[in-house]
Amino acid sequence: MTPDGFPVVGIVGAGQLARMTYQAAIALGIGVRVLAERPDESAARVCPLVDIGSPDSPADLHAFAARCDVVTLDHELVDDEALAAIEAAGGIVRPGARALRFAKDKLHQRTEFAKAGLPVPAFDEVRAASDIEAFAATHGWPVVAKAQRGGYDGRGVWVLDGPAAAADLVRDAQARGTALMVEAFVPIERELAVLVARRPGGECVVYPVVETVQRDGICHEVIAPATVPSEVAEAAREIGLRIAELTGVVGIFATELFLVDGALLINEIATRPHNSGHFSMDACATSQFENHLRAVLDWPLGPTDLLAPSVVMANLLGEDHESLAPRIPSAVALPGGVHPHLYGKEVRPGRKIGHVNAWGADAEETRARAVQAAALLTGRTAIASAASLPVGRTS
Amino acid sequence: MTPDGFPVVGIVGAGQLARMTYQAAIALGIGVRVLAERPDESAARVCPLVDIGSPDSPADLHAFAARCDVVTLDHELVDDEALAAIEAAGGIVRPGARALRFAKDKLHQRTEFAKAGLPVPAFDEVRAASDIEAFAATHGWPVVAKAQRGGYDGRGVWVLDGPAAAADLVRDAQARGTALMVEAFVPIERELAVLVARRPGGECVVYPVVETVQRDGICHEVIAPATVPSEVAEAAREIGLRIAELTGVVGIFATELFLVDGALLINEIATRPHNSGHFSMDACATSQFENHLRAVLDWPLGPTDLLAPSVVMANLLGEDHESLAPRIPSAVALPGGVHPHLYGKEVRPGRKIGHVNAWGADAEETRARAVQAAALLTGRTAIASAASLPVGRTS
Numbered sequence: 001m002t003p004d005g006f007p008v009v010g011i012v013g014a015g016q017l018a019r020m021t022y023q024a025a026i027a028l029g030i031g032v033r034v035l036a037e038r039p040d041e042s043a044a045r046v047c048p049l050v051d052i053g054s055p056d057s058p059a060d061l062h063a064f065a066a067r068c069d070v071v072t073l074d075h076e077l078v079d080d081e082a083l084a085a086i087e088a089a090g091g092i093v094r095p096g097a098r099a100l101r102f103a104k105d106k107l108h109q110r111t112e113f114a115k116a117g118l119p120v121p122a123f124d125e126v127r128a129a130s131d132i133e134a135f136a137a138t139h140g141w142p143v144v145a146k147a148q149r150g151g152y153d154g155r156g157v158w159v160l161d162g163p164a165a166a167a168d169l170v171r172d173a174q175a176r177g178t179a180l181m182v183e184a185f186v187p188i189e190r191e192l193a194v195l196v197a198r199r200p201g202g203e204c205v206v207y208p209v210v211e212t213v214q215r216d217g218i219c220h221e222v223i224a225p226a227t228v229p230s231e232v233a234e235a236a237r238e239i240g241l242r243i244a245e246l247t248g249v250v251g252i253f254a255t256e257l258f259l260v261d262g263a264l265l266i267n268e269i270a271t272r273p274h275n276s277g278h279f280s281m282d283a284c285a286t287s288q289f290e291n292h293l294r295a296v297l298d299w300p301l302g303p304t305d306l307l308a309p310s311v312v313m314a315n316l317l318g319e320d321h322e323s324l325a326p327r328i329p330s331a332v333a334l335p336g337g338v339h340p341h342l343y344g345k346e347v348r349p350g351r352k353i354g355h356v357n358a359w360g361a362d363a364e365e366t367r368a369r370a371v372q373a374a375a376l377l378t379g380r381t382a383i384a385s386a387a388s389l390p391v392g393r394t395s
Numbered sequence: 396m397t398p399d400g401f402p403v404v405g406i407v408g409a410g411q412l413a414r415m416t417y418q419a420a421i422a423l424g425i426g427v428r429v430l431a432e433r434p435d436e437s438a439a440r441v442c443p444l445v446d447i448g449s450p451d452s453p454a455d456l457h458a459f460a461a462r463c464d465v466v467t468l469d470h471e472l473v474d475d476e477a478l479a480a481i482e483a484a485g486g487i488v489r490p491g492a493r494a495l496r497f498a499k500d501k502l503h504q505r506t507e508f509a510k511a512g513l514p515v516p517a518f519d520e521v522r523a524a525s526d527i528e529a530f531a532a533t534h535g536w537p538v539v540a541k542a543q544r545g546g547y548d549g550r551g552v553w554v555l556d557g558p559a560a561a562a563d564l565v566r567d568a569q570a571r572g573t574a575l576m577v578e579a580f581v582p583i584e585r586e587l588a589v590l591v592a593r594r595p596g597g598e599c600v601v602y603p604v605v606e607t608v609q610r611d612g613i614c615h616e617v618i619a620p621a622t623v624p625s626e627v628a629e630a631a632r633e634i635g636l637r638i639a640e641l642t643g644v645v646g647i648f649a650t651e652l653f654l655v656d657g658a659l660l661i662n663e664i665a666t667r668p669h670n671s672g673h674f675s676m677d678a679c680a681t682s683q684f685e686n687h688l689r690a691v692l693d694w695p696l697g698p699t700d701l702l703a704p705s706v707v708m709a710n711l712l713g714e715d716h717e718s719l720a721p722r723i724p725s726a727v728a729l730p731g732g733v734h735p736h737l738y739g740k741e742v743r744p745g746r747k748i749g750h751v752n753a754w755g756a757d758a759e760e761t762r763a764r765a766v767q768a769a770a771l772l773t774g775r776t777a778i779a780s781a782a783s784l785p786v787g788r789t790s
Contacts, residue, residue, distance in 0.1 A: 004739060006720045023421050029719065040398070046443065299724045307702035340423060
């Protein structure tokens, strides 16, 4: 507990999600301690209570948990057996090891979701290249191979066009000890996401369904609300709530969805605050970070309405090695306004170093403003006009 | 500068205003260093860069300024000669010593405002009790005596009903070395406030004019927007902008106004973020704290629109010595939602320990929700119904 009787939430990992969770915790008086690998990590730079240690080290995790009232996660790459042991010893870990496994182990997730009747692409386990060939014989080439564990932001996913590519991948994966699975290639029209916060007793709130704009497997923009028929949005909400119940997750979690021929398929889930929910920080009644804290502390959840007709988030992906600071004035000067959220990370090409939120009455103008601000902040010179911005998947 | 090339803003004082400014700085990547008197102060508890020192010590202020790119203030009780010396030596202090004097020295402020034709109550300097009697002979009893410097939240203000009270006060004040002034007693109908942010070059943005509800000289609620005729709101904005120009203030500043017979009189000004602007934190396009940072860094200012038809802030004034933590769930469970902002201060009766913001479509329901949340958070059992809430000054 803090000296004034508030709970201390421990966050394993000190990336930008921990940083933004800490920002929300300040208002609520909640204590936050982060487990960082290095003192210059995003959250460790802004939060005074920092333990240095590894999310892979059971000893570090146990010592960390002993200093916190509740343990939660900045990322999924945490030793889940250690988390389970902390829970077994009476520690509070939210999300718990059981829910976390759904996010970490894709084969487990697909198997359980399919059993529960949730919509997932056709899939199978891969033990040899011949498993991929057999799968393709039924579902056709190309197929999508995935690492069962550890992939994110397009890493750990391969589109295979035939037996030769399958053989190469399986050989490389076996050499690295990477277990694989295979899924049917889905002709994606658009990608959606839905964010749910769930308390231990099962109370949930759902955020407005959003559209995510992906390029090269990386989310570039999030458009809230998604302009989809209301029955599609309702189906997305329903999937989010069913996953919440099935996994028993506590906290915020995100479900990424493919829209294919008007039907939804589950792409990925994340059992933590998520990039697709950053729109909630400025123009939503309660941010995902505040609701994550409320959920893991078993406090009542806050409303999730949008405070503007249209909210758009654009990610800042590094283009060079220059500080963003001198670029802020031109970005925040855009008429209508934008709100940068910078992560305190060294800028490197392709690295996610922040995001910017914009909102307004007109969806197209709002999106153009967010995208232009992101271009100005990252130093991109070619700025797409609103009309030329594609909606949906571009690669 | 921070390691990633961002400016470091130094805040003299580590109260709740510094704490909330720090929260806003995290998103913008700005470094913040606070000068605290004790390590357990509100902002020192959440910000990693803390210097321990006194705002009255020129040596502490000079050493602090040397570690920051820009110096700004959490409160006005700072050695202004030291600030002026830092400026003279090339340091950047915003607001500067010249603007600060308008907030610290009420006689100077009234004299300069009256010269500029700004509406202030009739006033005079007090050197002896006879000065008060002479003033009352013209303006009538009661009169309002004020300490020229150092008063706030109703402290340093005395309503005097006749010569005997005047003589007592002047004797006590002279014994303590407190310089006095006297003002006409104003039959206040309502109190308004207007918040302006100003950049060094003169660019300003103005927030919606608000109504403040005062009891015993302490602000209990702020209602945004104020329900006053548009010409009154326009006059308030105009006064704010004229004071900005006259004082040359940089940063956020607040002007508190009396509404008397449909006309406005200037009550007080504060050259820093202000309690009357806390409504801007959740339901305004840009919070006063973000615009304060942008202004002192000479970055473009953000829009100030409300994101909901009605926003109400209620202050949390301690009722006992109990932690607020166990009271949060019942407050945040109120239908429609509320957002507490807690200051990390030990609870004591009468102490300002936080505030809560609520917003919604209906002004009366929103206000009732904010007031009820404040009652639940502070442990008050008697909760006023919306209909019984007085608007305007109650004491």
